[in-house]
Amino acid sequence: MIKKLILVMGALVTPLIIGLLFTYDVIKIDWVSLMEIQASYRPMEDPLPLPARSVPIQGAAYIPELGVPVNPVPPESNSLTKGKRHYDNSCALCHGNTGEGNGGFSAFLRKFPPVSLVDEDRTALSDGAIFVTITEGVPGKMPHLRENLPIAEMRWDVVNYVRLLQQQANK
Ligand code: HEC
Structure with a gap:
């Protein structure tokens, strides 16, 4: 009876432990991540130039035609x-x-x-x-x-x- 119980517990717990080994990266596998396969900018990479005549949400920093801005x-x-x-x-x-x-x-x-x-x-x-x-x-x-x-x-x-x-x- 006890032998059977240990066998059943073993059969249940072993896959759990194996699963945990992967979950906590004890055994590390480079899973295919589809998020990475896309056109994107890495940190510090040049972002796209601003579209012409667009104004940042904080308002224009300065308007080139008006010359050097004055300190407000x-x-x-x-x-x-x-x-x-x-x-x-x-x-x-x-x-x-x-x-x-x-x-x-x-x-x-x-x-x-x-x-x-x-x-x-x-x-x-x-x-x-x-x-x-x-x-x-x-x-x-x-x-x-x-x-x-x-x-x-x-x-x-x-x-x-x-x-x-x-x-x-x-x-
Ligand atoms: C990565 C390094 C770096 C950082 C960060 C940096 N600068 Fe500079 N800065 C330079 C270099 C190099 C020059 C010289 C350019 C040249 O030879 O004309 C310069 C030149 C300048 C000039 C002179 C421009 C002129 O027309 O003579 C000013 C003013 C200036 N920096 C201000 C700043 C201020 C204010 C900050 C922070 C907000 C800053 N810099 C951050 C590298 C840097």
């Missing part, structure tokens, strides 16, 4: 705090924490190293010019960062913070 965000402490956070996340790896162009990643950009943001030339740039650089990047040299900072106000906060770095550097 006053450089108050709230803007500077946010600007510092965005700068540290999106710019510092190349331009350095103090903006001198010596971020950790700059050593790998030998052909076009990141410029100092606190030198004379960059101090002379208008707010709008820095804003456009962040939005559009510098083709072949600096990536555009409008996807990291998708809302225009985030980029103006960064502009205000870059101005603060320039003031601190030129004291």
Whole structure:
């Protein structure tokens, strides 16, 4: 009787255990996944260009025909705090924490190293010019960062913070 019971339990439990081995990837099988077989963009791959004359949901960042945009965000402490956070996340790896162009990643950009943001030339740039650089990047040299900072106000906060770095550097 007991022998029979053990046999029946074994017959039931063994497939369960084998199933669990696959469920928890103890035995790993590369199952065919149909989700992967489709036209899609991998992370960091270039997305499709925006359709002509389309406007992002946050509104147009600026309208090219109207020239360089004017900074609508006053450089108050709230803007500077946010600007510092965005700068540290999106710019510092190349331009350095103090903006001198010596971020950790700059050593790998030998052909076009990141410029100092606190030198004379960059101090002379208008707010709008820095804003456009962040939005559009510098083709072949600096990536555009409008996807990291998708809302225009985030980029103006960064502009205000870059101005603060320039003031601190030129004291
Ligand atoms: C992947 C590295 C990288 C990142 C990240 C990066 N930059 Fe740059 N940036 C560069 C390089 C390289 C140049 C120099 C391009 C050249 O040689 O003209 C540059 C140039 C600039 C210039 C000067 C443009 C001009 O017309 O002189 C400004 C302003 C600037 N960056 C601001 C920023 C800000 C603000 C951020 C963050 C939102 C940022 N960059 C993030 C690499 C980077």
